[in-house]
Amino acid sequence: MQIILFSFLAILIIVSAFGMLFSKNAIYSAIFLVMNFVIVAILYLTLGAPFIAFTQITVYAGAIMVLFLFIIMLLGAERLPEAEVLRFHRIFAILGALLFIGATGFLLFWLSGSWDALPSPTSEFASPEVIGITLFSEYLLPFLIIAFILLAAAVGAILLTRGNNTPQIESIQNDEE
Amino acid sequence: MPLSFYLGLSLIMFVLGALGVLLRHNAIVIFMSLELMFNAANLAFIAFSAYHQVVTGQLFVFFVMAVAASEVAVGLALIVVIFRTKRTINIDQLNTLKG
Numbered sequence: 001m002q003i004i005l006f007s008f009l010a011i012l013i014i015v016s017a018f019g020m021l022f023s024k025n026a027i028y029s030a031i032f033l034v035m036n037f038v039i040v041a042i043l044y045l046t047l048g049a050p051f052i053a054f055t056q057i058t059v060y061a062g063a064i065m066v067l068f069l070f071i072i073m074l075l076g077a078e079r080l081p082e083a084e085v086l087r088f089h090r091i092f093a094i095l096g097a098l099l100f101i102g103a104t105g106f107l108l109f110w111l112s113g114s115w116d117a118l119p120s121p122t123s124e125f126a127s128p129e130v131i132g133i134t135l136f137s138e139y140l141l142p143f144l145i146i147a148f149i150l151l152a153a154a155v156g157a158i159l160l161t162r163g164n165n166t167p168q169i170e171s172i173q174n175d176e177e
Numbered sequence: 178m179p180l181s182f183y184l185g186l187s188l189i190m191f192v193l194g195a196l197g198v199l200l201r202h203n204a205i206v207i208f209m210s211l212e213l214m215f216n217a218a219n220l221a222f223i224a225f226s227a228y229h230q231v232v233t234g235q236l237f238v239f240f241v242m243a244v245a246a247s248e249v250a251v252g253l254a255l256i257v258v259i260f261r262t263k264r265t266i267n268i269d270q271l272n273t274l275k276g
Contacts, residue, residue, distance in 0.1 A: 006178045010186050017193040017213060026203055033209050040216055047183070047227045052235050056219075059242050060212070064249050068209060071253045075260050077205050093199045097192045104188055112181040118227050126232050134232055135239070146243045153247030157254040163261075 002117060005046060012039045026072050030065055037061040048121030051131045183224035190217035204256050204266040208249065215245045 016039065019032035037060045044053035071077070124130070135143055190213060197210025219238045226234025260266055 002178055006182065010182075013186065014189060014193070017190060020206075020209060020213065021193060021197045021201070026205055029206050029209055033212065036213065037216065040220060043220065044223055047223050049223050049226070049235050049238075052219075052223060052238050055239065055242060059246055060216070064212065064246055067249060067253060068205060071257065072205055075205075075257065075266060077203060077266055090200055093196060097196050101188060101192050105185055108181050108184055108188065112179065115179045115181075117178050118180060118183075118224070119230065121227075125230065126226075126235050130232055131235065131239075135236055139236055139240075142240055146240055149244060149247050153250045157250045160251070160254040160258050 002046075006043075009039055009043050009046075013043070026077050027069070030068050030072065033068075034061050034065045037065070046121065047118065048125050050121075051126060051128050180224055180228045184221055187217045187221040187224070190214075190220065202267050202269055204259075204268055204271075205253075207268070208252055208256075212245065212249070215241060 013036060016032045016036040020029045020036065023029045023032060037056060041053040041056040041061070044050075044056060194210045194212075194214035194217060197213065198207050201207055201210065219241055222234040222238045222241070226232065226238075256266055259271065263271060265271070
């Protein structure tokens with residue numbers, strides 16, 4: 001039963017990843033990636049990570065991909081003509097990828113220690129209470145650093161796209177005339 | 178399911194994301210393939226966390242998601258600014274830094 005569920009989800013993940021790779025339209029790639037994220041979130045549920053699964057749907061599929069879709073809409077990027085400059089490097093990239101998958105996959109299955117299944121997900125292993133307690137006791141410093149990283153990213157994004165036509169505050173002298 | 182199956186799936190996702198970064202010409206699709214690579218690493222973290230029954234892996238995924246979100250924000254802001262001057266985001270035409 002577990003193997004049927006895992007193989008079904010894995011096939012959906014790989015199919016959506018291929019769809020994202022080979023779509024000519026950037027919007028189709030974004031929709032395929034949203035589908036990929038949601039299926040990976042379901043996989044996280046089967047691995048006993050409910051908090052991370054719903055964080056994935058909220059943050060990745062709900063915020064990051066919406067940001068991507070907005071940028072594609074604003075820039076009109078789905079209408080890019082695919083100009084093929086280097087055709088020959090495509091076959092080398094695919095060959096390299098197959099070689100990498102083959103070599104690493106062989107090592108993975110050859111050096112694999114135990115073949116017993118992962119433990120079934122329980123409700124108290126990684127519940128939000130346990131995540132919260134661990135996050136705010138052991139990993140408090142990375143949590144605060146993440147807050148600074150998010151602040152830096154927000155300030156950076158606004159600063160980059162501000163442009164030169166910022167509205168100036170008129171001086172008070174003009175009002176007295 | 179044994180752990181190697183989840184790691185194999187993570188490997189395939191990672192290589193597909195790397196292929197997307199190498200082969201696509203649209204800068205936004207390259208960013209999306211980068212997100213796929215992040216997801217592959219997150220899947221490996223969650224699989225190891227379930228294997229060893231330690232919750233640290235899932236917390237690291239939490240941090241990776243936050244950093245990936247901020248990186249996407251800054252990267253897309255850069256793409257918008259590049260589009261303002263060059264009027265294109267085809268990476269073959271963003272080549273004025275050479276020479």
